[in-house]
Amino acid sequence: MFTIQTLLLLLALQSCKKDSNNTSFNEGTKATLSIEFDNIVGGQNLQLNTGSYTNASGETFSVSLLQYFISNISVKKADGTVYTVPQDSSYFLIKESDPTTRFAKVKVPEGEYTSLTFTLGVDSLRSTKDISERKGVLDPSGGMEDGMYWGWNSGYIFFKMEGISQQAPVDPTGQNKFRYHIGGFGGYSAPTINNIKSFTVDLNAGGVAKVRSGRESNVHLMADISKVFNGSTSVSIAANPTVMFSAYSVHIANNFSGMFRHDHTENQHL
Amino acid sequence: MKRKHLIVIGMLAGGIACSKHVIDSFGGFKKPANFPEANYHFNTNEITQAKFELGRKLFYEPRLSRDNTVSCGGCHIQSAGFTHHGHDVSHGIDDRLGKRNSPPIMNLAWGKTFFWDGGVFDLDLQPIVPITNPVEMDETMENVLSKLRNHPDYPGLFNKAFGSSDINTERVMKALSQFMVMLVSANSKYDSVMRNQGATFTADEKQGYELFKTHCGSCHKEPLFTDESFRDNGIGAGPNNDEGRYLVTLNESDKYKFKVPSLRNISYTAPYMHDGRFITIEAVLEHYVGHVKNTPNLDPLLKQGTVPGISLTSAEQSKIIMFLRTLNDKDFISDKRFSEQ
Numbered sequence: 057m058f059t060i061q062t063l064l065l066l067l068a069l070q071s072c073k074k075d076s077n078n079t080s081f082n083e084g085t086k087a088t089l090s091i092e093f094d095n096i097v098g099g100q101n102l103q104l105n106t107g108s109y110t111n112a113s114g115e116t117f118s119v120s121l122l123q124y125f126i127s128n129i130s131v132k133k134a135d136g137t138v139y140t141v142p143q144d145s146s147y148f149l150i151k152e153s154d155p156t157t158r159f160a161k162v163k164v165p166e167g168e169y170t171s172l173t174f175t176l177g178v179d180s181l182r183s184t185k186d187i188s189e190r191k192g193v194l195d196p197s198g199g200m201e202d203g204m205y206w207g208w209n210s211g212y213i214f215f216k217m218e219g220i221s222q223q224a225p226v227d228p229t230g231q232n233k234f235r236y237h238i239g240g241f242g243g244y245s246a247p248t249i250n251n252i253k254s255f256t257v258d259l260n261a262g263g264v265a266k267v268r269s270g271r272e273s274n275v276h277l278m279a280d281i282s283k284v285f286n287g288s289t290s291v292s293i294a295a296n297p298t299v300m301f302s303a304y305s306v307h308i309a310n311n312f313s314g315m316f317r318h319d320h321t322e323n324q325h326l
Numbered sequence: 327m328k329r330k331h332l333i334v335i336g337m338l339a340g341g342i343a344c345s346k347h348v349i350d351s352f353g354g355f356k357k358p359a360n361f362p363e364a365n366y367h368f369n370t371n372e373i374t375q376a377k378f379e380l381g382r383k384l385f386y387e388p389r390l391s392r393d394n395t396v397s398c399g400g401c402h403i404q405s406a407g408f409t410h411h412g413h414d415v416s417h418g419i420d421d422r423l424g425k426r427n428s429p430p431i432m433n434l435a436w437g438k439t440f441f442w443d444g445g446v447f448d449l450d451l452q453p454i455v456p457i458t459n460p461v462e463m464d465e466t467m468e469n470v471l472s473k474l475r476n477h478p479d480y481p482g483l484f485n486k487a488f489g490s491s492d493i494n495t496e497r498v499m500k501a502l503s504q505f506m507v508m509l510v511s512a513n514s515k516y517d518s519v520m521r522n523q524g525a526t527f528t529a530d531e532k533q534g535y536e537l538f539k540t541h542c543g544s545c546h547k548e549p550l551f552t553d554e555s556f557r558d559n560g561i562g563a564g565p566n567n568d569e570g571r572y573l574v575t576l577n578e579s580d581k582y583k584f585k586v587p588s589l590r591n592i593s594y595t596a597p598y599m600h601d602g603r604f605i606t607i608e609a610v611l612e613h614y615v616g617h618v619k620n621t622p623n624l625d626p627l628l629k630q631g632t633v634p635g636i637s638l639t640s641a642e643q644s645k646i647i648m649f650l651r652t653l654n655d656k657d658f659i660s661d662k663r664f665s666e667q
Contacts, residue, residue, distance in 0.1 A: 246575045248575045
């Protein structure tokens with residue numbers, strides 16, 4: 057049976073491996089790597105509330121709230137060496153309503169990186185940690201409106217998108233609202249859905265990240281939320297206006313796979 | 327004059343004795359001799375008197391609710407074994423009704439999961455639920471923290487407990503946990519018998535105990551009187567179709583399962599079941615004897631005979647109830663350390 061103990065063991069083994077990779081870097085000379093999450097809808101920039109978009113099911117919608125967790129960032133050089141950002145510095149909450157949150161900034165050793173790996177969501181291990189290790193964006197005290205934590209079923213909401221669609225049925229507040237709150241880290245004592253998704257983005261075509269002191273390398277990613285509707289499952293707002301902790305959420309999470317692409321890299325001097 | 331002096335000296339001595347008594351009476355967390363090791367992570371939240379007292383103050387603090395009217399202690403009343411006595415489901419803020427019966431807060435240090443569906447696996451994360459639940463306290467943690475920071479007493483109390491006046495989620499939760507894990511109920515007649523402290527069961531209680539062990543004890547496992555498992559006991563879905571454990575695991579085989587509740591303090595904690603549908607303990611026994619529904623996930627232990635349920639004569643049921651009453655712990659429901667100060 058898959059238990060948290062096995063997971064801990066796996067993570068322990070994994071981190072050992074990663075540590076040995078990290079030794080090839082000179083830890084003394086770290087510089088900033090910025091990863092920008094630019095939320096778009098197909099060919100359009102995402103505009104909260106005012107933008108109107110259409111999904112593959114032919115439903116028109118607008119987005120009133122979009123926020124998601126990015127965590128566990130690692131970068132890889134052409135020679136295959138991997139640097140994993142210390143986990144405590146590797147949790148970011150990207151909020152469309154707050155432009156300053158679109159950049160996930162981490163310190164990595166100087167070097168040229170050809171690939172970037174991150175998680176959409178919060179890993180299982182952190183999801184079960186003592187409250188003293190849940191600071192900043194992981195503080196489980198978020199409110200019901202924009203909070204990213206389920207109190208009744210301890211766990212983080214990885215991805216939260218809400219909006220209006222005339223195809224959504226009228227809810228008790230009189231609005232035609234859709235609400236997608238996607239989470240699920242696999243369960244603590246009993247296994248359940250796991251919607252944690254890992255992404256690896258190749259930077260060669262769009263520009264490698266040249267991380268050096270005195271300059272800031274910004275990897276500009278596009279996060280296309282139309283993919284959340286249009287992927288291996290074509291999600292209909294009319295049929296699924298509210299998706300939270302349920303079996304259907306797995307289909308939405310699987311659609312995340314097409315969401316991120318590398319647009320370009322800015323290796324700017326400061 | 328001399329007499330006056332004596333009185334003053336007497337008063338001073340009394341004062342010293344009192345404060346000494348208070349210090350001595352706080353023994354921290356003590357595992358009862360007949361209990362297993364606790365499950366709570368004391369290593370990350372070591373019990374101290376200042377933290378416990380802060381937790382107690384927070385437990386009885388109505389500022390944890392949106393309009394400062396509802397405290398934890400409002401639905402978890404000490405004299406009712408820290409339940410909401412007389413309420414099938416609890417009413418919270420604006421008298422809004424919840425969907426489940428308020429469970430007793432006792433022996434949580436041995437709890438592996440919390441709530442009827444076990445959705446919370448760490449006691450430190452538990453209070454967030456009632457605080458933010460729209461039908462309970464309907465407040466945000468952000469507002470709670472801001473109310474506490476602006477209160478004349480709390481910054482000082484947090485300083486005393488944690489070494490600085492910072493008030494954050496972690497500290498509020500850890501203080502509340504300290505109060506909750508200290509709520510140990512282990513001074514019932516049953517405990518006294520088990521620990522050979524002088525009490526003895528009557529003949530009926532003794533027979534009731536034997537019947538209990540045969541028919542009830544595998545789920546209501548001694549000495550906590552729960553095995554912490556989730557089971558469908560065949561009461562059937564209520565009007566709100568609460569699917570219980572399924573909501574947490576999304577596993578079909580968990581539908582309509584709820585956590586086996588402890589039976590300690592049973593006389594103080596009516597009504598019974600996750601939705602409080604049984605008002606008397608007699609009605610609970612009657613359910614198990616004659617009204618168990620053969621639901622898809624009915625617990626196998628209730629399917630051993632030709633008809634679902636447990637076969638007990640009415641005399642046997644009475645004896646089991648007599649035994650269950652030995653689980654009442656008067657000390658616990660009257661312990662001043664656990665009361666609002």
